[in-house]
Amino acid sequence: MKNNGWARRDLAALWHPCTQMKDHEQFPPIPIKRAQGVWLEDYDGKRYLDAISSWWVNLFGHCNPRINAALREQLDRLEHVLLAGFTHEPAILLAERLIQLAPKGLARCFYADSGSAAMEIAMKMSYHYWRNLGRANKTRFITLANGYHGETLGALSVGNVALYKETYAPLLMPAISVASPDCFYREPGESCAEYSRRMFIPMEQALEKHAAETCAVIVEPLVQCAGGMRMYDPVYLALLREACDRHGVHLIADEVAVGFGRTGKMFACEHAAIAPDFLCLGKGLTGGYLPLSAVLTTDEIYQAFYGGYATLRAFLHSHSYTGNALACRAALAALDIFEQDKVLENNQMLARAMHDVSARFTHHLHVAEVRQTGMILAIEMTKDKASRTPYPWQERRGLTAARHALSQGVLLRPLGDVIYFMPPYVITAEEIAHMAETARQGIILATRD
Numbered sequence: 457m458k459n460n461g462w463a464r465r466d467l468a469a470l471w472h473p474c475t476q477m478k479d480h481e482q483f484p485p486i487p488i489k490r491a492q493g494v495w496l497e498d499y500d501g502k503r504y505l506d507a508i509s510s511w512w513v514n515l516f517g518h519c520n521p522r523i524n525a526a527l528r529e530q531l532d533r534l535e536h537v538l539l540a541g542f543t544h545e546p547a548i549l550l551a552e553r554l555i556q557l558a559p560k561g562l563a564r565c566f567y568a569d570s571g572s573a574a575m576e577i578a579m580k581m582s583y584h585y586w587r588n589l590g591r592a593n594k595t596r597f598i599t600l601a602n603g604y605h606g607e608t609l610g611a612l613s614v615g616n617v618a619l620y621k622e623t624y625a626p627l628l629m630p631a632i633s634v635a636s637p638d639c640f641y642r643e644p645g646e647s648c649a650e651y652s653r654r655m656f657i658p659m660e661q662a663l664e665k666h667a668a669e670t671c672a673v674i675v676e677p678l679v680q681c682a683g684g685m686r687m688y689d690p691v692y693l694a695l696l697r698e699a700c701d702r703h704g705v706h707l708i709a710d711e712v713a714v715g716f717g718r719t720g721k722m723f724a725c726e727h728a729a730i731a732p733d734f735l736c737l738g739k740g741l742t743g744g745y746l747p748l749s750a751v752l753t754t755d756e757i758y759q760a761f762y763g764g765y766a767t768l769r770a771f772l773h774s775h776s777y778t779g780n781a782l783a784c785r786a787a788l789a790a791l792d793i794f795e796q797d798k799v800l801e802n803n804q805m806l807a808r809a810m811h812d813v814s815a816r817f818t819h820h821l822h823v824a825e826v827r828q829t830g831m832i833l834a835i836e837m838t839k840d841k842a843s844r845t846p847y848p849w850q851e852r853r854g855l856t857a858a859r860h861a862l863s864q865g866v867l868l869r870p871l872g873d874v875i876y877f878m879p880p881y882v883i884t885a886e887e888i889a890h891m892a893e894t895a896r897q898g899i900i901l902a903t904r905d
């Protein structure tokens with residue numbers, strides 16, 4: 457069967473994520489037959505460069521031979537066993553390695569199956585920790601404007617991207633939202649570090665006002681990804697760590713998107729030399745193979761739950777597939793690649809290549825900013841460059857650029873009018889050049905009047 461046939465059957469049976477299904481009347485979904493490295497191939501034989509790592513999950517290419525081999529071996533030994541009362545080698549080895557890799561002080565690993573679930577867990581653990589200490593009045597969370605933490609009701613409550621949140625507002629718990637250090641809004645001549653430092657004032661004020669009733673501050677370190685790849689300076693994280701300690705409030709770092717080398721270091725918190733109280737990991741954890749997430753936390757927090765059964769202090773949260781053996785094995789194989797291939801060092805060259813091919817975008821009349829943190833590069837289109845006036849969202853300019861790129865065999869998936877690259881780490885310099893040239897043509901098309 458060709459693309460057409462599969463698309464027809466799909467549209468008769470499926471309901472796709474994050475999609476107005478009517479859009480598919482014009483643009484049917486693309487059925488992918490196979491994939492290799494950064495390339496996807498459809499049933500008509502057309503190839504697409506996966507410039508966004510299949511929604512930020514893929515690290516080392518599709519059908520990576522080493523991850524495939526590790527999974528095959530695991531498959532013939534143990535596919536899954538419940539993680540309550542039982543354990544297995546991949547879950548143990550992975551927990552040990554994550555603890556060893558993570559910022560110092562994180563000593564316990566709790567598994568889940570999605571980034572959203574990891575957020576729910578961190579929030580419940582933080583609240584429960586304070587409750588176990590006799591501080592049940594701590595029930596609130598402080599979050600950043602434009603943040604994103606997933607789609608389940610708890611995660612949605614602490615996110616602030618209106619497009620995903622507004623409809624469900626009546627179902628959500630109220631969170632305390634603080635202005636973002638998002639450097640897109642810095643003054644001309646002001647450095648990102650200066651702006652991030654200045655934007656810490658509202659956070660300090662919120663902590664002063666609400667610390668007694670607050671469990672934790674939740675942030676995406678350095679890059680607010682779903683919020684349009686908006687970026688801020690590490691100084692903000694350093695200030696936040698100090699202030700959380702001073703006010704007796706936990707710090708939850710949501711590294712679901714930025715973890716595993718995306719920002720240039722293994723974890724984004726390392727840029728500020730801080731350790732959060734909860735580190736949430738997902739997406740790239742398994743190299744993009746299987747759904748797995750993890751929450752790392754401190755021994756101090758773990759100990760607050762430890763006691764005789766009758767004390768009723770235990771964390772009784774679970775998911776059916778917690779610590780799935782295949783998923784943990786894929787994650788171990790991905791971590792092996794990080795070690796054996798000196799991935800973070802090599803990525804510096806790739807990040808430089810991404811920078812070099814995108815620098816000239818800055819001169820475009822409708823490109824307000826080209827920004828980059830490590831392996832994430834974003835190009836923001838605006839109607840007016842100087843005032844940074846956005847295009848009316850109904851015009852869907854980003855979609856026009858993406859449509860063009862797709863026709864040229866590059867998969868981009870802009871966030872509104874922000875086009876970004878977040879490719880797998882096996883991309884080559886030539887592929888980066890091709891990706892950027894295609895994006896450039898797309899931007900020219902999308903910004904024509």
Ligand SMILES: *Cc1c(COP(=O)(O)O)cnc(C)c1O
Nearest residue numbers: 570571572604605606710712713
């Ligand atoms: C994607 C994402 C999540 C949610 O992860 P899912 O696996 O999609 O539930 C949470 N936080 C951040 C920062 C994300 O980018």
